[in-house]
Amino acid sequence: MMCEFVSSAVDLKHRSSCIQCSKVCGFILLLVFITASYMLSSERKTLLFALYPLEEDLSEDALRDVVRSIAAKVRFRARRVPDVSELIRLEEHMFSVVPQHFLPEVKNPCWFEELRGNVSTDPYGSNLFGRSFRQIQLIFEQLSGSFRQRLTRHDGKLQRLRCLPYFYIIGQPKCGTTDLYERLRLHPDVRLTLPKEPHWWTRKRLGIIRSGERPHTRFPLDHYLDLFDPVAFQVLQSLLGNSSSSIITGEASASTMWDNNGWLYLHGNSTGAEPPWLVQDFIGALQPEARFIAVLRDPVERLYSDYLYFGTSNKSALDFHQKVCESLRMFEGCLRDAGLRACVYNGTLNHAMSVRLQVGLYVVFLLDWLSVFSRDQLLVLRLEDHASNPALSMNRIFRFLRLGALSDHRQRQISKRPASNTRRASDRDLGPMRPVTRELLTVFYSPFNQKLAEVLRDETFTWDTHITSRLREPVDHS
């Protein structure tokens, strides 16, 4: 979602009456709770939290304690990077398809693959992307017609050209990835997949069609590669014309950066508390030179935008507030027993939280990407900067992708393009989030933003958190 910067005007109307009431109720509940806590053993206490996460309508002060308690447990620890042999054992087919070296005369990672199967049968007939998505099926129908022209003969055997993306736009949701995708497509040397988000690495590879669903049939790598066949054909034409190819392709699944929720299903839960293998391990083993773009945005705004976009019924600032509080409590509950990474990657917890708090913990994911790739393979942008000067951020992207200079005409076309994926009119009417929600979320995300700014050596990634002095006061409930 582009440039939807919700104003922070204080919404007094909604606040006063609710807050008075909730403070009183909250106080009584708190007393009951504290008494109960003293009466129960520490084991029972966690049970009480686990059983009544929704009913506990605690006061704002109690919620501030929850957020403070989270902040006190934030530790950034290095992960164990798995050995390639482990990855090969898990994804044997994947590693048998992709060679260790790509064609040197082609900028994009491409290779010749011997044609398997019968030339007369439809090469895309069994593709699960085609079977699941009508838009892709139509593209495959066109490709089938020209399939024979796209084959070459080598040592008496038929072969086809295969390609993987040169770059990935990896995240985050509601941070402007659609706008980047649309502008990038206007560059003459860039080809992007249709649709924008195949979600293969994070979901389809594991058989998950839609986020949150249990896995069905796993989509093989070959089906993913088929999505890049239109590019492969253009690259092949350059090669046949004895010229090198500077065309590059990419995809923009906004789940790639963070979503490893599927690992539990695939590898069982006997492997310990943290996912031992992440999406980036597999990408890194197959294409160590790949490049990645992440667009981030003030995580507080991101969460509200995410809620407005993905929420179904009963959307309101109050409903958002309640969902935020409930999710903060669940997250805090998890941190009592487990480490930060274990909670951030905990699929069960992520599905249970009614707002996707974890998606905004950018630095946790970023550090894990940096455990596999070097800093110069990742370009991290802020939506706020992109929205205020798209020409500047697009030029940064073009340089990062080593793309040639553009004509003035193209440059104007790319920067003048209207912003994509702006907020729906019906959601705009819901107004801004409540100031107290903003305050809680700001404090919640603050230590993560601080660390992000430190890792990226750029203060703007703190999103200038104005933490209210009240929140810094020590807790005194006992």
Ligand SMILES: *[C@@H]1O[C@H](CO)[C@@H](O)[C@H](O)[C@H]1NC(C)=O
């Ligand atoms: C290839 O497929 C065609 C049509 O589906 C069939 O007629 C032919 O016998 C097949 N050839 C082989 C070698 O299987």
Ligand SMILES: *[C@@H]1O[C@H](CO)[C@@H](O)[C@H](O)[C@H]1NC(C)=O
């Ligand atoms: C490409 O180069 C090869 C050998 O270098 C030559 O045999 C062939 O004729 C050339 N093809 C074209 C289309 O120029």
Ligand SMILES: *[C@@H]1O[C@H](CO)[C@@H](O)[C@H](O)[C@H]1NC(C)=O
């Ligand atoms: C995790 O393990 C427990 C106990 O062995 C089992 O009941 C549960 O279904 C497992 N969960 C997943 C997602 O595999």
Ligand SMILES: *[C@@H]1O[C@H](CO)[C@@H](O)[C@H](O)[C@H]1NC(C)=O
């Ligand atoms: C993941 O979250 C669930 C639900 O909050 C919790 O029961 C489980 O213990 C957590 N697992 C880990 C490894 O933290």
Ligand SMILES: *[C@@H]1O[C@H](CO)[C@@H](O)[C@H](O)[C@H]1NC(C)=O
């Ligand atoms: C929506 O709100 C109405 C009235 O407040 C309530 O009865 C209903 O259960 C809510 N629906 C959902 C899905 O939360």
